[in-house]
Amino acid sequence: MNGVRAKKHLGQHFLKDQNIALKIVESLSGHNNYKHLLEIGPGTGVLSNFLIEKAQYELIFMDVDQESIDYLQHQYPALKNKIIKEDFLRIDLGRYYQEPFGIIGNFPYNISSQIFFKVLEYRNQIPEVVGMIQKEVAERIASKEGNKNYGILSVLLQAFYDVEYLFSVPPNVFNPPPKVTSAVLRLKRNKTQTLDCDEKLFFRVVKQGFNNRRKTLRNALKSFDLSAEIKSLVLLDKRAEQLTVNDFVELTNHIANGES
Numbered sequence: 001m002n003g004v005r006a007k008k009h010l011g012q013h014f015l016k017d018q019n020i021a022l023k024i025v026e027s028l029s030g031h032n033n034y035k036h037l038l039e040i041g042p043g044t045g046v047l048s049n050f051l052i053e054k055a056q057y058e059l060i061f062m063d064v065d066q067e068s069i070d071y072l073q074h075q076y077p078a079l080k081n082k083i084i085k086e087d088f089l090r091i092d093l094g095r096y097y098q099e100p101f102g103i104i105g106n107f108p109y110n111i112s113s114q115i116f117f118k119v120l121e122y123r124n125q126i127p128e129v130v131g132m133i134q135k136e137v138a139e140r141i142a143s144k145e146g147n148k149n150y151g152i153l154s155v156l157l158q159a160f161y162d163v164e165y166l167f168s169v170p171p172n173v174f175n176p177p178p179k180v181t182s183a184v185l186r187l188k189r190n191k192t193q194t195l196d197c198d199e200k201l202f203f204r205v206v207k208q209g210f211n212n213r214r215k216t217l218r219n220a221l222k223s224f225d226l227s228a229e230i231k232s233l234v235l236l237d238k239r240a241e242q243l244t245v246n247d248f249v250e251l252t253n254h255i256a257n258g259e260s
Contacts (some may be wrong), residue, residue, distance in 0.1 A: 004044050004068045006176055011108035012065070015132070017173035024184055025050040025133060027166055028104060030200045031188040032127040036097060038062060040088050040105035040115065040131075045072050047104065052076065060096060062086050089114050093122055101129040109134050109178065115139065117151055119187070123160045129187040130166075138165055138183035150241045152210045157202065159195060159245045161187040197252040205252050209240030217243075217251070226259045 009085075015021055017166040020071045023129040025047055028037075037057040037186065042048045051059055063069055072083050084096075089111060093101075103126060107115050112133040119126055136149075141157055142165040143149040157163055171177040195202055205221065212220035218236035230236070235251050243251070 001157075004065070004071050007065065010065055012041075012043060013106075013109070013174040013176060013178045014044045015106050015169075015173060016175050020169055020173055021046040022050050023167070024106075024130060025054070025104070026103065027130045027184060027186055028054070029128060029186070029188065030056065030102075032100065034059070034102050034127050036099060036101035038096075038101055038103050038258075040103060041065075041068075041108055042072060042083075043068050045075055047106065048072065048076065048079075051104070052079065057102075060084060062088055088140065089118055093125070097125060100125050100127050101201070102126065102130075104130045109137075109180075112137055113153060116157060120156055120160065122254070125191065127189040129161075129220045130184065132169060132182050132184045133255065134178075135168055135181040135183040138185045141185060143215040145244050145247075146241055151213075152207055155206045155210075155243075155245055155248060157187065159202075159248075160190060160192055162190050163187055186197035195249055197249045198256050201256055202248060202252040205255060206240070206248055209243070209248075213240050215239065221255075224255055226255065230254050230258045 001115050004014070006014055035058055037051070037059050039047060039051060039059070039061045041063055042061045048061055048191045051057070059082055061072060061079065064085065064087050065173065066085060069083055069085055103119065121130055140149045140151050141153050142163045145152050166186055169182040169184065171181060209217055209220050216237055216239055218231060220240065232252060235247060
């Protein structure tokens with residue numbers, strides 16, 4: 001059976017460098033000793049080939065591309081029942097996992113941010129993520145406050161995960177080569193089970209603040225109809241990119257206690 005054709009509409013760029021593939025797989029730390037591991041978008045199986053040697057993990061491979069699934073089932077017949085056709089963004093992961101599970105993959109770049117938002121939904125079940133994405137998105141997720149790359153995903157993910165930018169990956173090691181440099185990130189779940197604030201409101205405040213990132217928060221958060229007392233907060237003199245996760249928690253509590 002021949003290899004898999006990369007499909008533009010699926011954002012597929014298949015890694016062909018075995019050394020980098022091994023380096024990605026070896027980046028798994030097994031944080032919190034999880035036993036289940038999900039690979040998103042295995043494609044031609046360049047990561048899968050090394051993952052199946054990791055006897056400590058119970059593996060599932062998830063892809064929406066039937067050609068990829070047929071190829072993997074041909075290459076790895078012993079894994080036939082572990083390769084499933086599902087859309088990660090749409091699936092109820094509870095159908096497959098009642099216990100903690102890690103995630104790894106060369107994520108399709110056109111949905112990489114959405115994948116991380118889904119991770120946030122299941123954050124109490126996902127102790128670790130190792131993923132290759134666009135370098136620009138990886139830098140944004142890993143950025144700290146005060147950096148122009150710092151944004152919504154930076155705050156939301158860093159609230160619940162320790163984020164590590166591991167290494168960059170050049171375009172020429174893919175087929176077809178993407179137009180951008182890639183990077184590998186590792187997320188490890190931190191000790192924050194719940195934030196010390198209304199989490200739904202926290203998400204709203206963060207998103208609204210960064211949707212108007214050039215404005216001070218006093219202007220960016222006008223839609224919250226803030227009381228005069230809250231409007232006088234020094235925090236509101238800053239822009240969203242200047243606030244730490246804890247600053248956003250503090251601001252969320254002020255808003256929760258004083259929306260007029």
